[in-house]
Amino acid sequence: MKITEVRIFRKDDPKNKLRAFVTITLDDSFVIRDIKVIEGHKGLFVAMPSRKLKDSCPKCNHRNEKGSKFCNQCGANIEGVTSREPQSQENDGPENEHKDIAHPITLECREYIQRTVLEVYDKEKLRHETKVEG
Numbered sequence: 001m002k003i004t005e006v007r008i009f010r011k012d013d014p015k016n017k018l019r020a021f022v023t024i025t026l027d028d029s030f031v032i033r034d035i036k037v038i039e040g041h042k043g044l045f046v047a048m049p050s051r052k053l054k055d056s057c058p059k060c061n062h063r064n065e066k067g068s069k070f071c072n073q074c075g076a077n078i079e080g081v082t083s084r085e086p087q088s089q090e091n092d093g094p095e096n097e098h099k100d101i102a103h104p105i106t107l108e109c110r111e112y113i114q115r116t117v118l119e120v121y122d123k124e125k126l127r128h129e130t131k132v133e134g
C-alpha cells in the first residue's frame with residue numbers, strides 16, 4: 001500500500017491543539033478524509049478519523065452522544081445509564097467516547113501514515129512561514 005496523495009488543510013488557532021485536517025489517497029484509488037494532525041505532549045501526532053459513540057435513551061430511544069447527562073429528545077436524565085455495546089470490548093473505558101472509522105492495524109502502516117502526513121505537513125508549514133516572512 002502506498003500513500004499517493006496527502007492534502008493538508010491547516011488550522012492555525014493557537015488555542016486549539018488541532019493543527020490540520022488531512023485527506024490521504026491510497027494507491028490512487030482510496031481516499032480517507034478527516035485525519036487530524038494534533039499537537040500532543042510529545043509533539044505532533046496523527047489521529048485517524050473517528051466518530052462519537054452514541055447511546056440510546058432508555059425512555060425514547062433517541063441516540064445521544066456518549067457521556068451526555070440529559071437526553072436531547074425527551075430531557076430524561078441519562079447520566080450513568082449509558083449502555084455498553086457488546087462489540088465495544090476493545091478500547092473500552094470511560095475516556096473512549098470516540099471510535100475510529102478507519103485505522104491501520106499494523107504498527108508499520110501506522111508509522112508509515114504518520115511519517116508521510118507529518119512530512120507533508122512540515123513542508124506546507126515551512127512554505128507558508130517563508131511566504132509570510134519574505
Ligand SMILES: [Zn+2]
Nearest residue numbers: 057060071074
Ligand atoms: Zn429520551
